[in-house]
Amino acid sequence: MVHGYKGVKFQNWARTYGCCPEMYFQPTSVEEVKEVLALARQQNKRVKVVGGGHSPSDIACTDGFMIHMGKMNRILKVDTEKKQVTMEAGILLADLNHQLDKHGLALSNLGAVSDVTAGGVIGSGTHNTGIKHGILATQVVALTLLTANGTILECSESSNAEVFQAARVHLGCLGVILTVTLQCVPQFHLQETTFPSTLKELQLLFHLELHGSPPGPSSVSIITPMDQPSLPRLWPQTRIAQRVLDNLDTHLKKSEYFRFLWFPHSENVSVIYQDHTNKPPSSSANWFWDYAIGFYLLEFLLWISTFLPGLVGWINRFFFWLLFNGKKENCNLSHKIFNYECRFKQHVQDWAIPREKTKAALLELKATLEANPKVVAHYPVEVRFTRADDILLSPCFQRDSCYMNIIMYRPYGKDVPRLDYWLAYENIMKKVGGRPHWAKAHNCTRKDFEKMYPAFQRFCAIREKLDPTGMFLNAYLEKVFY
Secondary structure: OOOHHHHHHHOOOOOOOEOOOOOEOOOOHHHHHHHHHHHHHHHHHOOEEEEOOOOOOOOOOOOOOEEEOOOOOOOOEEEOOEEEEEOOOOOEHHHHHHHHHHOOOEOOOOOOOOEEEHHHHHOOOOOOHHHHHOHHHHHHEEEEEEEEOOOEEEOOOOOHHHHHHHOOOOOOOEEEEEEEEEEEOOOOOOEEEEEEEHHHHHHHHHHHHHHHOOOOOOOOOOOOOOOOOOOOOEEEEEOOOOHHHOOOOHHHOOOOOOOOEEEEOOEEEEEEEEEOOOOOOOOOHHHHHHHHHHEEEEHHHHHOOOOOHHHHHHHHHHHHHOOOOOEEEEEEEHHHHHHOOOOOOEEEEEEEEHHHHHHHHHHHHHHHHOOOOOOOOOEEEEEEEEEOOOOOOOOOEOOOOOEEEEEOOOOOOOOOOOHHHHHHHHHHHHHHOOOOOOOOOOOOOOHHHHHHHOOHHHHHHOOOOOOOHHOOHHHHHHHHOO
């Protein structure tokens, strides 16, 4: 008999959303999950499943029954020949990575955080970067789903294929994911190379790689690419940031896992390459710079900026100079490079836009901030790239995508004004055909999603068939589907 708890308060990792479920369950078996759903049917209660609680939105919140899957966290099968692993959906990716290490396996791509569950990362469409790689859910080859009426569906491309196409990004609204089978690859190491640049400097690098010479004659300023010290120090002042992303494909081809960070209120950019390597592990980590400066001093200055917002631009430029103004290299097992520590509680937005709209969207965001000096933006704006897929509610459905992530930190837990920045960003994202990350807060409604997703009606039909009474809905999902 499964036992539930009353009086439990749930809060997400960033402490930006929370709820008080009527009953909180931690099942240890499929039978116990079935008991919870049977009780919910009997009492006409809604049910939400929660994993690591990292979603910076209310997607997991409920005032009904909450199921925490943390005790269903076992590895069930490792097929070393097919390089596939089957696990219970409550396993944390951090634990999965260590288990895969023992078998000489790895996931081909991972998000930045691994204190999240297998069922959760696929449900919310978690992603990383790499135009040859899809969102994490594209690595799913099979899953089992417990529906509202207690039926267990085995789903794959050859079994319940339509449900499988929907359930790989399930939003927690199709049922309870019990097990997941992931396609792995042989264990590999990555070298991460980080180097400073500017929006203008990136454009010059692109032009030099494509044409072998600097842009045409004009008035010049002194900008020399870091990796090209012997090249003429030429840059036409008339070619401002509007040309920065003209040849983005050069970087995408140059590095398997390419991303970059733009520092708002400046031209500064940190370029990050991650690529396969045979080099031994090495690290540029330094407690003084990473924590004393990059966390404790930064948090204090961000707190000061809540009283003096004009400091934010200076903080962004100062910390770029302090922490990102030199080349750094790190080598390690892939999951140790993909993952990094999230030190700050934060508000975030992250939308996927058509890859070819990257330049237009970033430059419009930059121009908006320049035209509205009272609107401040913390660093960084993180820009990543992902391959198209055929998952019905994947933000990358049928198109190669650029994810543009904005952030506002909460120094010492203090909320900072962000509404103007948020609305300006969302307007730009919608204008270029964007789709919001499902795990993150947004203001979209069903009307928006019907325009964004060609297969939205198909997903709705599957959801209504699997959960006709709306057992797995909550306030967040009602906004999506009604």
